[in-house]
Amino acid sequence: MFETLRPQSPDKIIRLMQMFRDDPRMGKIDLGVGVWRNAAGQTPVMAAVKAAERHLVETQESKSxxxxxxxxxxxxxxxxxxxxxxxxxxxxxxxxxxxxxxxxxxxxxxxxxxxxxxxxxxxxxxxxxxxxxxxxxxxxxxxxxxxxxxxxxxxxxxxxxxxxxxxxxxxxxxxxxxxxxxxxxxxxxxxxxxxxxxxxxxxxxxxxxxxxxxxxxxxxxxxxxxxxxxxxxxxxxxxxxxxxxxxxxxxxxxxxxxxxxxxxxxxxxxxxxxxxxxxxxxxxxxxxxxxxxxxxDADLRATWQSELETMRLAMDRNRAAFADALRQTTRSDRFGFLRDQRGMFSLIGIGAPAIARLREEHGIYLIEDGRMNVAGLTDSTIPVVAEAIAASI
Incomplete structure (x- = not known):
């Protein structure tokens, strides 16, 4: 029966994830997949979540x-x-x-x-x-x-x-x-x-x-x-x-x-x-x-909101620092819009050839349309990515 099936076009994000995993280079940078990362580049379990899970382990009596x-x-x-x-x-x-x-x-x-x-x-x-x-x-x-x-x-x-x-x-x-x-x-x-x-x-x-x-x-x-x-x-x-x-x-x-x-x-x-x-x-x-x-739970909710606020402010800092770094490396304010946007994502607006060069020459992974996960940046990678973008456009 399966001879009637035709291959589907792979999802762009899933394909990029696979390409990143297959890349053997040290220092490669994933700015495509939409997950939060801390200053160490990790996606940790939130403290409020850990505490809630411990509570469930101790009190939950059924998985029905x-x-x-x-x-x-x-x-x-x-x-x-x-x-x-x-x-x-x-x-x-x-x-x-x-x-x-x-x-x-x-x-x-x-x-x-x-x-x-x-x-x-x-x-x-x-x-x-x-x-x-x-x-x-x-x-x-x-x-x-x-x-x-x-x-x-x-x-x-x-x-x-x-x-x-x-x-x-x-x-x-x-x-x-x-x-x-x-x-x-x-x-x-x-x-x-x-x-x-x-x-x-x-x-x-x-x-x-x-x-x-x-x-x-x-x-x-x-x-x-x-x-x-x-x-x-x-x-x-x-x-x-x-x-x-x-x-x-x-x-x-x-x-x-x-x-x-x-x-x-x-x-x-x-x-x-x-x-x-x-x-x-x-x-x-x-x-x-x-x-x-x-x-x-009032205490857990307060912990969660504090963690969430820390994440939000870190993304705002990433945006401002990245926009400043790009202004220095490109000698223009072409990317100034990054400061005014919010959240994890931005369309960086550099075109497919530059995105391909970032991936092939610098090990920096973005979605083909130029969407970037700003939360994937860290203090150490911001200048690296800014230099690479300046070299690729």
Whole structure:
């Protein structure tokens, strides 16, 4: 039967990971894979996570199944973290998923069942899994402008002009704080304008949220999502705990839907549980239970927030130091936009030939489109990378 199959194009990020692993050179630098790294270049387990896991080992008495939607305590804790009191809890349906990508898939499946003729609008650029998953579930998609490569900032006029064309029932995929691979974020005013526009058009915002706490702070980073939630009657949310809790391999995520009323919430809640059953049945619980434990314990939550703030400030310092180093090595402020962006990622804007030279001649690995993981830089590698970029462009 397998003779009918055709090879699929390899995922760019997975391919880059393999190339990096196969590179025998000492001193090679990985700026492609989106994981947090400390000053030693390591991705440690957070202290709050370690403590929560110890607590679970000592107190957890069963590994039996939870519900199809996952543990209610985790879902409620995440609702509070993401939405605060922006909408009544009775309007929010949620289900656990294997990470943020699992959440995106389940939400798209929900859209397909509810509105199979909907068009899903995605930003240009976005993450490769967004168009791939939209195509896989069989929904239509269109792109809207998002990034101005000349300025390294948001293309506000282009974005609003494109999204003025969305139709009733269409879904608009928006990036939460620090989520767009460009590093350019929506400002509070942008969120407010989008909420007004989408409410008027009768379209449904779909917010992909994985980096809360990496931008301006834990509460500030949820501000845009909460503005949308308070103003638009139906909102879809995919959330991941991989980045801000460091639970990459534990795959803790959730799919969430804000509904018009409690009656609709009951229907959607049942549908999310049913979709889980058709896909993976019960969602993973260990990472979710760790998150629930941290968010439900005042001391652990304080430790986690302190660690998260340390990570956020380190990324800000990396950005400033890297922009300064590039100004010195290139004798220009061509890369000054790096200072104003936020989060782990930026599009460095140097072109495919230069990226290939960085990899082949210097052992520095970036995604082919120039996306760089700023959190992968360290004090010792910043000058090395800046010199290499200057030599490659």
């Amino acid at each position: 199944y939870v519900t199809l939607a996952g543990d209610a305590g985790f879902l409620e804790a995440m609702r509070g973290l993401l939405l605060g009191d922006a909408v009544p809890a009775a309007r929010v349906a949620a289900a656990g998923t294997p990470g943020g990508t699992g959440a995106v898939r389940q939400i798209l499946e929900l859209v397909r069942l509810a509105r199979p003729d909907a068009t899903v609008w995605i930003s240009e650029p976005t993450w490769p899994n967004h168009p791939a998953l939209i195509d896989t579930v069989g929904l239509r998609r269109k792109s809207y402008r998002y990034y101005d490569a000349e300025t390294g900032a948001l293309d506000r006029a282009g974005m609003m002009a494109d999204l003025a064309q969305v139709g009733p029932g269409d879904v608009v995929l928006l990036h939460g704080c620090c989520h767009n691979p460009t590093g350019a974020d929506l400002a509070r005013d942008d969120w407010r304008q989008l909420a007004t526009l989408l409410a008027e058009r009768g379209s449904v915002p779909f917010v992909d949220m994985a980096y809360q706490g990496f931008g301006a702070g834990l509460e500030q980073d949820a501000d845009g999502l909460r503005l949308i939630a308070a103003q638009v009657p139906e909102v879809l949310i995919a959330a991941s705990c991989s980045k801000n809790f460091g639970l990459y391999r534990d795959r803790a995520g959730l799919a969430m839907a804000i509904c018009r009323d409690a009656q609709a919430q009951g229907v959607v809640q049942g549908m999310l549980a049913w979709l889980n059953r058709q896909n993976f049945a019960f969602p993973p619980d260990h990472g979710a239970r760790v998150v629930q434990t941290i968010l439900g």
